[in-house]
Amino acid sequence: MSDAATARRRGRGGGGAARRAERTAVSIETARYIERNIPNFEVLNDEALEIIEANAEIVLEEIGVNFVENPAALERWREAGADVDGERVRMPKGLARKLCATAPSSFTQHARNPARNVEIGGRNLVLAPVYGPPFVLDLEGNRRYATMADFNDFVKLGYMSKWLHHSGGTVCEPTDIPVNKRHLDMLYAHMTLSDKPYMGSVTEPSRALDSIEMSKILFGDDFVEQNTVMTSLVNINSPLTFDSIMMGALEHYAAHNQAAIISPFIVGGAMAPVSVAGTLTQVLAEVMAGVAYSQLIRPGAPVIFGAFVTSIDMNSGAPT
Template sequence: MLSERALPPQPSLPERRRGGRARRAAGGAGATKAGLVLRRIPTYELLGEEALLALEEQADWILSEIGIEFRGDAEARRLFAAAGCSVEGDRVRFQPGQATALCATAPAEFTLHARDPHYSVALGGDHLVLMPGYGSPFVTDLDRGRRYATIEDFRNFVKLAWMSPWLHHSGGTVCEPTDIPVNKRHLDMVHAHLTLSAKPFMGSVTAPERAADSIEMSRIAFGADFVAENAVMQGNINVNSPLVFDETMSGALRTYAEAGQCVCVSPAIFGGAMGPVTPAAVAAQTHAEAMAGIALAQLARPGCPIVYGSFHNTMSLKTGSLTFGSPEANLVTLVLGQLARRLDVPVRSGGGQITSANSADGQAMADSTSAMWATLLSGANQVWHAAGWLEGGLTMGYEKFVMDLDQCGAMLRMIEGMEVNAGTLTPESYREAGPGENFLSTRHTLQHFATANFIPDISEGGAFERWAEDGCRTVEERANDRWKAMLSAYEPPPIDPGVDEALTEFVARRKAAMGDDWY
């Protein structure tokens, strides 16, 4: 139960840190359900204790000396004032250590329930959850090129995410369905997540009332009593970096928190624009902004499940254009994993398979792989933008989506680590094959032929002559075939007819009440 009355006594921050370290040291035990993936490789600890303390002290300095503005949200400011923060106008200032203390009621781990319990996921600890890209107004494919996204595109990406074994989450605004009015499109998006998929999903945050609609639809799908006691959806709360929460974001944050649903607080800092240019400053500012949002969620409902998020990258100081997968951004990703673990809360990576490339070319894959490696090594619990991202997030690519799925599968295989035992060392294979012979026909190879190595769907090798005879087809062309085949084979997950009917009726009724206004 998430209510304040049922909240168990909270351990001190040092105890929470020790508990988190103990869980990570114990290692994972493998996946037990489709949605539960455990990391078996260690995280990369970039900074030592002295440097981490310096970043935490800088975050405290920002919160106490500069403060965070909660513009237009009197209720948020009232909650902070009641908690002992200094409030002047829109600006809220914290005493050193106060924000950290306010974050202490956030759970270290929690379950995000899916409509089909088989796909429920755990966030926190050693768990890892991958989800598709988020927020693109455009889509692209080899047949039709770049264009504004429609609800058909949105539904297609929900279907592709549902079909992939490498994505554990349906996502949120995977792309913006621009053919539906802004004030109504959230209804169609949540309806698609709840009916075309049975994996966890994200609701709307573009207005508090749209967040409330999303929660109400989840109550229809899961049952009001279940939603009252469990997290079944997430809301993505972007900070207007530097150091501002606008009324829309903080209002949506409180709406989700008050309902006991997961709040993802995501500062968005591009070094040199929304924060100083140096990685250390970006890390400290992200920590300050994230703690302020987490604190508000805990004041709205102690014990509310949260995810410490970030979306940080660099920019070209020559042109002002954004860059992704850069070494500086990757360093910040690694450090934020450390800072979040010291708070002992689940962390959403700042990376994923992200790129500023305009097509699914070599640059796109180099950027994406660079960012994704840092993401996984950072110890992220939830990875957004794991599939489809192009053009700095402006575009979701169909071919890029399924190319990224192959990379997701390969990287998930990597985090399983290596088992060393009699079965994997297989001394009998040496007796069977002997010196100078190959192992292809040994019993061990035949027994493990289908599972020994990760097998991608799109990548292929082989002789140049065979590739030439097949038309010299590129990986992007093969990906074009792949996403079409997936959509052709799509089958919707089962849903109770009464729930389906109730969701459809709710969407129709809410749309009718909104009239014809596009905004």
């Protein structure tokens, strides 16, 4: 038999094996991310929105925000035209909004399986698992601290759910692994037990870098630098304080074109005014400052407007 014939025979055999493998492989169906066609429910009228937006800029200009233990951030703000007094940054009216203008209105978060890519922004709705529970309930109804085995199971369940478009991040907190290395195990679980998009670590700037390096192993260096493959949750220490850990993580993600959810953590009456309008004003001021800072790191870096706003239990002081 000629070499050419042998090559053709091997090619046909390989194709058949691939087709058989495809037919027998387990395939988990996932619904496409949701595109909303119904109009938004407007809680506030245009006048109220304009008042909140104007007051948010007044907060940034007259009160300012603190960037603590982060001299490099203070220098970036100074060069951008802000008034820096110690660790307090006051932004002239219009500066934050001007910087925010370079943030993309929408972006694609790429998944290991391109069919699971999601579009963030516009009228799109992407559903993801819960973030951060320290406890789990077992099948007998007992509450206990979560383990890495629990984390793996939740990632698998998230992958199997047709209605979850995203694998999430800290689907539970695996307390049986030391804090300084558990982010590696958690990210590895998202990468290997699911092919949906996932979130990176933010608990320390070096762990954000670890997340970026692991993603480069999975997707390739150039792909990660040019495309968004991770989101991350960057909380603001309300009221009006940006700590070096969260900002350090944000700096790494923004520099490498990875997305951050800029989210205040506000308990109304404790970390913000009691009134809804006052709280929303603070939320907008804090998010604008965070988004603007991400654009100082890399204009065009993808970001998401996030918010955790709740009320306080006057008996215990806990969020309700």
